[in-house]
Amino acid sequence: MAEPLMKLSGVHADIGQYHILHGVDLELPRGELTVLLGRNGAGKSTTLRTIMGLTDVPRGRVEFKGEDITGWPTPRIARSGIAFVPEDMGIFQLLSVRENLDLAAASGPIDKERLEWVFGLFPALKKFWQTDAGNLSGGQKQMLAIARAIIEPRELLLVDEPTKGLAPSIINDLRDAFRELKDQEATILLVEQNFNFARALGQTVAVMDDGRVVHAGSMAALAEDDALQQDLLGLSLGAHQ
């Protein structure tokens, strides 16, 4: 098997005095969209934050492109080619869509072709180019947050629960955008609670429970196995259709 783009081996993570991750093993195959599933509080967001260097890692190893990045400061991790869309989206509410994207382009003015490509994924951002981000709808804010992460090419994109609180029609737009993103270039790690969204996009899946990955494999296999879903996630696909 080809070397994964990212590999977590036995990763423990602390937030303050709390020990949250208890030995996470996770591999992200290059060019694939991996979905991280699991019940509330399983440690999914903490895993993304740990990859970005936002927690203490007393034990274990995080490798990106074969290099040990454990303990690197967050800006260095970002510069190495990893983009992160946190659950709270991290956009500047008082700045316009344009200003939000200008600030996200760290290496200079936004590349025109890249911007047109982003507008193709999220046409609303073109329409509301001069609008303050705080006045966008929830779905448009999520699109802006993702656009900020991809306004410059990145090798790995981490996205935390993009569908949270969004209406079904907006979720469909987001799904289409992620499909195009994964077809075009990126390796993506997506934290999701919405199993149908996850199933539509994921090639690979990892399921967390109590600070560990308890299942990893193909999404197709999990999507076909009602009993496994029930066991791992406490859900059956039938209940979610």
Ligand SMILES: Nc1ncnc2c1ncn2[C@@H]1O[C@H](COP(=O)(O)OP(=O)(O)OP(=O)(O)O)[C@@H](O)[C@H]1O
């Ligand atoms: N800043 C913090 N201080 C203390 N405990 C925290 C902190 N952040 C997260 N936790 C705890 O760590 C555990 C994992 O949280 P995390 O947010 O990673 O889970 P999750 O799988 O993303 O869940 P959710 O879907 O609810 O966001 C939870 O028990 C949570 O209460």
